[in-house]
Amino acid sequence: MVFNDVKRWVKAGDSLPARIARMTYKSIHHFEIPVIRPLHGSLYSLHKVISGAIDWTLRVFYWTPLFKSRLDGSAPRMNLYGGMPYLTGPLLISIGRDSRISGATTFSGRSCSEPKPRLIIGDNVGIGWQTTIAVGSSVEIGNNVRIAGRAFLAGYPGHPLNAKQRAAGLPDLDIQVGDIILEDDVWLGTGVTVSAGVRIGAGSIVAAGSIVTKDLPPRVLAGGSPAKIIRPLSEDDDAVPFVGSLTTLVGVPVLTRIPVLHNEGFAFDGNGLDQSFFDYGKPEGKAHA
Numbered sequence: 001m002v003f004n005d006v007k008r009w010v011k012a013g014d015s016l017p018a019r020i021a022r023m024t025y026k027s028i029h030h031f032e033i034p035v036i037r038p039l040h041g042s043l044y045s046l047h048k049v050i051s052g053a054i055d056w057t058l059r060v061f062y063w064t065p066l067f068k069s070r071l072d073g074s075a076p077r078m079n080l081y082g083g084m085p086y087l088t089g090p091l092l093i094s095i096g097r098d099s100r101i102s103g104a105t106t107f108s109g110r111s112c113s114e115p116k117p118r119l120i121i122g123d124n125v126g127i128g129w130q131t132t133i134a135v136g137s138s139v140e141i142g143n144n145v146r147i148a149g150r151a152f153l154a155g156y157p158g159h160p161l162n163a164k165q166r167a168a169g170l171p172d173l174d175i176q177v178g179d180i181i182l183e184d185d186v187w188l189g190t191g192v193t194v195s196a197g198v199r200i201g202a203g204s205i206v207a208a209g210s211i212v213t214k215d216l217p218p219r220v221l222a223g224g225s226p227a228k229i230i231r232p233l234s235e236d237d238d239a240v241p242f243v244g245s246l247t248t249l250v251g252v253p254v255l256t257r258i259p260v261l262h263n264e265g266f267a268f269d270g271n272g273l274d275q276s277f278f279d280y281g282k283p284e285g286k287a288h289a
Contacts, residue, residue, distance in 0.1 A: 009021075010022050010025060055081075055082075059080060059081065063080055063083055063084040063103060064078065064080045066084055067080055067084045067085065070087060070093060071093050071094060071095055072092055072093065072094040073094050073095070075094075075095040075096070075097075075099065076097050076098075077097055077098050078095060078098075078099050078100075078101065079098075079099070079100040079101070080101050080103060081100070081101075081102060081103060082102050082103035082104055082129070083103025083104060084103050085101060085102075085103060085104075085105040085106065085107055086105070086106045086107070087106075087107050087108075088106070088107075088108045088109070089108050089109035089110060089111050089117070090109045090110075090111060090113075090116045090117065091107060091108070091109030091116070091117050091118075091119060091135055092109075092116050092117070092118045092119070093107065093118075093119045093121075094118075094119070094120050094121065095121040095125075096121060096122045096123035096124070096125065096143065097123045097124070098123055098124045099121060099123070099124070099125045099126070099127070100125070100126045100127070101125075101126075101127045102127060102128055102129045102130075102131070102149070104129045104130050105127055105128075105129070105130065105131045105132070105133070106131075106132040106133070106134075107119060107133050107135070108132065108133070108134045108135065109135050110134075110135065110136045110137070110155070110156045110171075110172075110177065111171070112171045112172075113136060113137055113156075113177065117135040117136060117137055117138065117139075117155070118135065118137075118138050118139075119133060119135050119138075119139050119141075120138070120139070120140045120141065121141045122141055122142045122143035122144075122145065122184070123143045123144070124143055124144045125141055125143070125144070125145045125146075125147075126145070126146045126147065127147045128147055128148045128149035128150075128151065128190075129149040129150070130149050130150045131147055131148075131149060131150065131151045131152070131153075132151075132152050132153070133153045133155075134152075134153065134154050134155050134156055134158075135155045135156075136155035136156030136176075136177035136178060136179075136196055137155065137177055137178070137179055138155075138179045138180075139153055139155055139179070139180045139181075140179070140180070140181045140182070141182045142181075142182055142183045142184035142185070142186065142202070143184045143185070144184055144185045145182050145184070145185065145186045145187070145188075146186075146187045146188070147182075147188045147192075148187075148188060148189050148190040148191075148192070148208070149190050149191075150190055150191045151188050151190070151191065151192045151193070151194075152192075152193045152194070153180050153182075153193075153194045154180075154193060154194065154195055154196055155177065155178060155179070155180050155196050156172055156176065156177045156196060157172050157176050157196075158171075158172055159171075159172055160172050160173055160176070161173075161176070176196070177196060178195075178196030178197030178198070179196075179197065180194055180195075180196065180197070180198055180199075181198075181199040181200070182194075182200050183199070183200060183201050183202035183203075183204075183218065184202045184203070185202050185203040186200050186201075186202065186203070186204055186205075186206075187204075187205045187206070188206050189205075189206060189207050189208035189209070189210070190208040190209070191208055191209045192206050192207075192208065192209070192210050192211075192212065193210075193211045193212065194206075194212045195211070195212060195213045198212050198213065198214065198215055198216075199215045199216075200212065200215070200216045201215075201216055201217045201218030201219065201220070202218040202219065203218055203219040203233060204216050204217070204218060204219060204220050204221070204222065204233070205220075205221050205222070205233065206222050206223065206227060207221070207222070207223030207224075207227075207230075209225070210222065210223045210224055210225060210227040211224075211225040211226050211227060212226070212227040213226040213227070214226070214227075216229065217229075219232060219233040219234070220232050220233060221233055
C-alpha cells in the first residue's frame with residue numbers, strides 16, 4: 001500500500017517535491033545515449049552476423065534433424081526456420097522436397113482417430129508463422145502451395161457439440177471430422193481458416209481472413225466469411241490488373257473492392273460465373289437447380 005501511495009503521489013501530486021520527483025522519474029525513464037552511426041551501425045551489422053550464425057547452427061544441427069526424426073521420408077532440402085514446429089497427438093507426416101516451414105507452427109493429430117491421422121505435404125510448399133494444421137484423418141497439401149501466417153486447417157474440432165459431453169471431457173465425434181485437401185498451386189492468405197471436409201482446387205487463391213466451409217473449384221479467387229467465389233482466374237492475371245482488384249501486402253492477398261452478389265454467386269461488372277463453379281465438389285444430384 002505504501003508503494004502505491006508513493007506512486008500515486010509522484011504521478012498526480014501538485015506539491016513542489018512531487019513535481020520534482022515526477023520530473024526526475026521521467027528523466028531517468030526516458031534516458032538514452034546519442035547514436036554514433038559508425039559505431040552503432042557496425043555493432044548492428046555484427047549483431048546480425050552473430051545472430052544469423054547462431055540461427056543457422058541451430059537450424060542445421062539441432063532443429064531440422066530433430067524434426068525430421070518424426071517424418072516418414074527424408075524431406076530433402078527443407079528450410080525449417082525460427083525453431084521447430086510444435087507436434088502434438090499421433091500423426092504420420094510426410095514432406096516433399098524444397099519445403100519452407102516456420103518453426104512457430106503447430107501440427108496436431110486427433111488422438112482418437114483410427115487409423116493414425118496423416119499429414120501429406122508436397123514439394124516446394126511454404127507454411128508461414130503461427131499456422132496450425134489440425135489433422136482429423138487426413139490433410140493433403142499439394143505441390144507449390146503457399147500458406148501465409150496464422151492460417152488454420154481445422155480437420156477436427158477437439159470437442160463434441162453436446163455441452164454435457166464437453167463438460168465430461170469426452171472427445172469429438174467421428175462425424176465432426178473430415179479430410180482437407182489443398183491441390184497444387186493453392187495460395188491461402190493470412191488468417192485463412194479451412195474447415196473439415198473441404199477441398200480447394202488447383203491454383204485457387206483465398207483472400208486474407210476468409211473462412212472456407214465448402215469446396216472451391218480450381219483457379220478461382222475466393223474471399224469472405226464464409227468464403228464465396230469472386231471470379232475465375234486466368235493465365236493472363238499476371239499481366240492484366242484485376243477487376244475489383246486483388247493487391248498484395250507483404251505476400252498476403254487482400255481484397256480491395258466489394259463484389260456484387262449476382263445469381264447466387266459473385267460477379268464483377270455484370271459478368272456472371274458459369275454454374276459449374278458453384279457446383280464444384282457437390283455430390284451428384286445436389287447441384288443448384
